[in-house]
Amino acid sequence: MDNDLVWAVRIISGALRRAAAESAETLPGGARAYLVLMALAEAEDKPPTQLELAGQVGLDRTVMTYLLDDLEGQGLLLRRPNPKDRRARHVILTDEGRSQLQRMRTAVAATEARLLGELSEQQRAQFRDLLTRVALTAQRGALGD
Structure with missing residues (x-):
């Protein structure tokens, strides 16, 4: 894995x-x-x-x-x-x-904080940015753009 x-x-x-x-x-x-x-x-x-x-x-x-x-x-x-x-x-x-x-969003943020707890603030921001970029690419592909 x-x-x-x-x-x-x-x-x-x-x-x-x-x-x-x-x-x-x-x-x-x-x-x-x-x-x-x-x-x-x-x-x-x-x-x-x-x-x-x-x-x-x-x-x-x-x-x-x-x-x-x-x-x-x-x-x-x-x-x-x-x-x-x-x-x-x-x-x-x-x-x-x-x-x-x-x-x-407040409730979900608590779960996010636990999931990202091993990352520094900089790593968290970078992870979110990269994941969002990948998600947008996937969304465009799913919509046939």
Whole structure:
């Protein structure tokens, strides 16, 4: 298992997924809610459409519709018609959604701190940067860009 990327990513991913699920256990969709709220927070200057959001978080568009219905019902997001295409809707994070996301991020950060505990601050920052770059490359590939 030394330097086996598949093994390492699987173990880390599992720990973070469990932390996200536990932090979102009171929300519809659990860990999926975390992913959706994170994506919306990152895109506040340019709200995505439902279809774009589904692609960003890797969910089937039908599943995304039901999840957004539930999250909107809890006041965590809003859907507004796209002025350029009335068939599409932009998804917007509400203040309550931001508050819930912050609560979840705090809980997940505790797990991250334990996982990265053997690394220096510089190594943690470098690890996050490198992992994010790889994730963005993987996302672009998965979306066919």
